[in-house]
Amino acid sequence: MRFTDFLRANGQGFFVAAVVAAAAQFLSEHYGAPAMLMALLLGIAFNFLAEDGVCKPGIEFTARTVLRIGVALLGARISVELMIELGPHLIAVVVGGGVLTILFGLLCARVLGRGWRFGLLTGGSVAICGASAAMAISAVLPKNEHSERNLIFTVLSVTVLSTLAMIAYPVLTEVFEFSDETSGVFLGGTIHDVAQVVGAGFSVSEETGDVATLVKLIRVAMLAPVVLIISVAVRRYGQAETESKRPPILPMFVVGFLIFATLNSLGLIPMIAVDAMSELSRWALLVSIAAVGMKTSLKRILEVGGQAIGLIVAETVFIAAFVLIGVALLGH
Template identity: 85%
Template sequence: MQATASKYSLAGLNDFFKTNGQGFLVSVVVAAAAQFLSEHYGAPAMLMALLLGIAFHFLAEEGVCKPGIEFTARTVLRLGVALLGARISVELMIGLGPKLIAVVVLGVVATILFGLAGARLLGRGWRFGLLTGGSVAICGASAAMAISAVLPKNEHSERNLIFTVLSVTVLSTLAMIVYPMLTEVFDFNDEVSGVFLGGTIHDVAQVVGAGFSVSDQTGEVATLVKLIRVAMLAPVVLVISIMVRSHMSDEDKGAKRPPILPTFVIGFLIFATLNSMGLIPAVVVDAMSSLSRWALLVSIAAVGMKTSLKRILDVGGQAILLIVFETIFIAVFVLIGVALLGH
């Protein structure tokens, strides 16, 4: 019996790799190429992975790579988001103080609500408002992919996700260049500069780049503030999941509803808790952070391959307007919050 079980287990594993292996490897190659371009030419790795992925869209239309690309865009993405939790530590956050933490948390909530309101005013769906507002408010491309994973799917889901990832990455790169100049214009000290940069720039990598370009202290504060925004990912996804379940139960009681707390969010919370308790060694945290980044990079390459450039261009000028205004909104909100606190 044991030998039979082992045989079937190995056969199942072999079938899995035969089905998904080629698409996964193509995604890895595209991600590696994007990382090479990022390291040698300074371009954002996520943006490069996305654009290179779009160039290989034909691989996701049919053929042996299609199942693996689907698997990578779905399952590897969830793994990357779960591993993000290892970067969160309550101990580090306490040092920032409750008032500044409140400004950052309120900025996240207000930006998501602004996204929903803006989407409605511009005639876009609530899904699009949540997706863009959440990605701007929390952590850019990573948040967009996590939120997209729990939103109900329609014919525009993949197009909207690609548009959002592309937009927040470009805007985050521009912010990385412009925002440090604003800290000099407003004559911010290192702490305030860090709060502003960490509380407004979308992607973690760009926050680090902008912060340390001002000073080491600014870089440390900016990274810490950004991690507070990243920590908001789990509760935001939980609230969205509950909303979706409630909405679906009214519309179609026979439809399969998503779980209240998706597995990847549970993983995120477990890793964040273990790290906060000091149970994960620093070297393991570094390894998990690196693995998370690579998993997200590989999955965004796969997501790019699943979407054609023509479909992205169909999204319209109103969508661009919405995500730009969301970016401006969170920047103004954090600036006002810091000013009111007398920093």
């Protein structure tokens, strides 16, 4: 397809999603609302544009391809140096909390009869990096009639829970009289979204903010291996449940994530480029979540039910308790 034809087919849908994302960013900057949450809610309000008409192909492209670009660019924020700074014991707590939260989500979803897809989606989003992880994991899961509804529910839930945690968790660090380092590990190891981790951390102190951001980026680094494992498992065991074509062993956006993380670890990406790629990634994810919102109606989200809300709250409590106990046992 020629570029002009591609632009004609997808440009209008992408432009609408970009305008919604810009409006969400404006609300975030001027009224303190989470940008991801605003993009999602505003997108849902424009659901009619994705049902039919000239915008539909562009909205589909934005929700799928722009999302993958945003996740790939996240890799530029990761480096081996980050891991070394935190130390092996705290890394073990952070990574262990993430892995066990995913397994906890799978187990609870099975008990509640919600299906393994939903358990992976919610558990992975809570364990890793909130909305970004939810969208990345959703991209490699086999699709069914509930896929988009479950994704929207998960993004909405983790964003709201992150915002509540950003307000409540710093208070907990004062109640428990944590040191700045311990507070940073707790906040970075438990709050779902990066922006809320930064907000919570720096509301305590500068050192807490630095440590919290570092811990959170280590959780973000788990995104590539988790998506890879899910992709391989789906390719091997998930075919009986879906008629879609076999997914690639290593999705291209995960390859991109790993390449950028490797280049950054080797010091081959200048800091100015890292900052630019991080900002581009943020905008790509913001625009894509607006498009995902457009593809889902509010009525379908409400069909998820109270069990699903209970599941994602339970996962949030689980990872918070695990990290809190782990830090206490290490004597930090």
